[in-house]
Amino acid sequence: MISVSNRPLRHLERFDEASRGVYGALELLPLVAVRNPVALGAIIIAAVSLAIGPFSQLAIKTYACQRLGEGGNQAATITTANRIDGSRLWGGIRAPDFRLDMTLQSAMQDSVVNPSKDSNINSLYTCSSGNCSFTTYADNANQPEAVKISHASVGLCSRCEDVYDLAEVNEYTAVGHSSFTLPIPANNLIFKDTAFEIRLGAQFSDTYLSVRNTGNLRWARKVVSDDMMNRARWSFMNLTIMATSQNHCEKHDDGNVTCPHDCDPEDSSCHFGPTAWGDPTDIVAATCIVYPCMRYYTAEVKNGKLSEKLVRDSPLQQQIPRDLWSAELEMTLSNGVNLAPWRGVQRPCVVNGTLYTSSNMSAAAKLNEDQTTLVLDHEKDFLAADPNQAAGYANVTAPQECVAELPFQYIRAFYDRRRDLFDAQCIRATRYSDDGLYCIGTSGNEAAFTGSYLVSFLRNRTTTFETIRDKIDSMTMRLTREMHIAGLGPRGSSKAAVAGQVWENTVCVSIAWEWLTLPASLCGLCTILLVWTLIQHGSSKRVPVWKGSILPFLLREHPGIEKLELKGLRKAAGGLEVKLEMEEDRKEPRSESRDPREDRAEGDLMSWI
Structure with missing residues (x-):
């Protein structure tokens, strides 16, 4: 200049x-710093600005993301079931000849032998991109996100409770064996002459597993929750399972096992400590119910695989106008008895863009009569009601799309087959081998019972309450899947479905603003210096020439x-x-x-x- x-x-x-070079430029810096600080600032900015490129690259990142699909070929649906096609699930043309289809019978047995937590309904959804989501809804504004649902279907549900604390051990010194029993009234059993027990030490007739239909659950009231007692009012299958188990035993480092009911060495009156397969043993005891229900789900499809999560369920109620005390479902077929179906109301439920919840379901009364169904539904908070009091009902008019229904014939077919499928005792087959078990029906007719699959409860010679619960849950999930496949829409003609959103994979850009702090600061400083220079030279009479x-x-x-x-x-x-x-x-x-x-x-x- x-x-x-x-x-x-x-x-x-x-x-x-x-x-002529960098070294000479550095020698010039002290002179410029003293005489022209603006130029010094410009030099510093010019040097530091070399970092703008790397910092900008760090600030901008690309990543794989999804966006809503566009175009007419995009589709996301999940098939639901309001009703079922009975011709695919039971046989017989009139009462009392209602039989479960072989598909259901084999599904029950297979699910017990090979339990799974996967609903396996991949044939019941469509997702054109392989990634889809489904909108969730709440029954009221205060419901947390975890209990919102996207869809619901009719199905079967189950609950199990641990009743080990009710078990009693009996020692019979005269005959040389001991047994475990539960305080179940004889009238609750289908075959009252066959004792419900685990009998050990009797050589050829040791009972290691016993599965019985045990009627209502009043006998287990001390250990069963109110929630399960109230659900049991509408159950059609109440099972109690006892089996040998070391789950409550203590395993020592030396390989020995100590169980709660072992003989005390100092007790001379104890002669027969419970053993199974030659080792000390105890038992596990569980009572389970199976009931028709409305199953509420959330779902998403990710990478071509459907993930369906059960959020909650609600029992269906038999459509007979009466107060219900316990499991007293009307299964008789005498003259004059109404073969009433089981029904329930879905809440929340979306019909033609209108969201029906518990608070506005009454608005359905304004619809045409052929668009609604009258349901004898549960009273509010029925699962928290006192099990010792009768369960009432409420008349609810709901859109047909919000009603789930199971016919009497279907429930009756299960009710009649429960004896053959889940009423047996499994005995150690010492007359055939040292390790095997064989199962016979409690009627004593071994040829009439084909329940060898029940032995899977004692896989690895022991079991736990969790194992029993998982097998029963697996059974109801598998049966629900078969019902889902045979499902129909609200009017019993075509299948129903819920629509979702299709997501497409794309590339998105994210900006890490913290990396732009340096470029932004340099830009600001450069602007300040430029303004300063303009003001300084504008007020000076000397005109600089930059070279x-x-x-x-x-x-x-x-x-x-x-x-x-x-x-x-x-x-x-x-x-x-x-x-x-x-x-x-x-x-x-x-x-x-x-x-x-x-x-x-x-x-x-x-x-x-």
């Missing part, structure tokens, strides 16, 4: 060196310099010679520039920079 003030010659040398070399200074007096083009400047510079000398009077350097083709031109060196 050329100005009117005189400057030392060494400044000219430094300026020239600065124009990156001393050549313009040396050619400032060349004739016609302002008219020369780039080629002419190169020619003029090529013939230029500069001579620096000291003036004798002022002892200051003096410069001379000469063109060999012209006369010598002299002049005082003006200050620069």
Whole structure:
């Protein structure tokens, strides 16, 4: 920058060196810092600005993401079931000849032998992109996200409770064996002559597993929750299972096992500690119920696989106008008995864009009569009611799309087959082998019972309450799947379905704003310096000239310099010679520039920079 003030010659040398390399530029910094802080700031910004590129790259990242699909070919649906196609699930044309289809019978047995927590309904959904979601709804505004549901279907549900604390051990010294029993009234059993017990030490007739239909659950009231007692009012299968188990035993490091009912070595009156397969044993005892229900789900499809989560369930109620005390479902087929189905109301439920909940279900009464169904439904908070009091009912008019129904024939077929499927005792088959068990029906007719699959409860010679519960849950899930496949819509014609959202894979950009702090700061500082420079030079009478070399200074007096083009400047510079000398009077350097083709031109060196 050329100005009117005189400057030392060494400044000219430094300026020239600065124009030729980095080292020379660094030598010039102290001079600039003192005389022109604005220029120093610009230098610092220019140096630090080299980091803008890397910082900007770190700030912008790409990642795989999803967006809602567009176009007419996008589809996301899950098939639901309000009713079932009875012809696919039971046989017989009139009462009492109602039989479960072999598909259901084999499903029950297979689910006990090979339990699974997967609903396996991959054939009942569509998702064109392989990634779909389904909107969830709440029954009221205060419901947490965890209990919102996307859809519901009719099905079967189960509950199990641990009743081990009710078990009693009996020692029979006269006959040399011991037994475990539960306080179940004989009238609750289908075959009252066959004891419900685990009998050990009787050689050829040791009973290691006993599965019985045990009627209502009043006998287990001390250990069964109110929730399960209230659900049991609408159950059609109440099972109690006892089996040998070391689950309550203590296993020692030396390999020995100590069980709660072992004989005390100091007790001379104890002779027969319970053993199974030659080892000390105890038992596990569980009571379970199976009931028709409305199953509420959330679902999503990810990478082509449907994930369906059971959120909650609600028992269906037999459509007989009466108060119900316990499991007293009307299964008789005498004359005059109404073969009433089981029904329930889905809450929440979306019909043609309208959300029906517990608070506005009454609005369905305004619909046409052929669009609604009258349901004898549960009273509010029925699962928290006192099990010792009768369960009432409420008349609810609901849209047909919100009603689930199971026919009497289906429930009756299960009711009649429960004896053959889950009423047996499994005995150690010492007459055949040392390890095997064989199961016979409690009627004593071994040929009429095909329940060998029950032995799977004692896989690895022991079992737990959790194992029993998982097998029963697996059975109801598998049966629900078969019902789902045979499902029908609310009017019994076509299948029903809920629609979802299709998500497409794409690439998204995220910005990490913290990495943009440096570029933004430099931009702000640069703006400040520019404004400062404009103000400073606007208020000054001296007009600076910015150059990156001393050549313009040396050619400032060349004739016609302002008219020369780039080629002419190169020619003029090529013939230029500069001579620096000291003036004798002022002892200051003096410069001379000469063109060999012209006369010598002299002049005082003006200050620069």
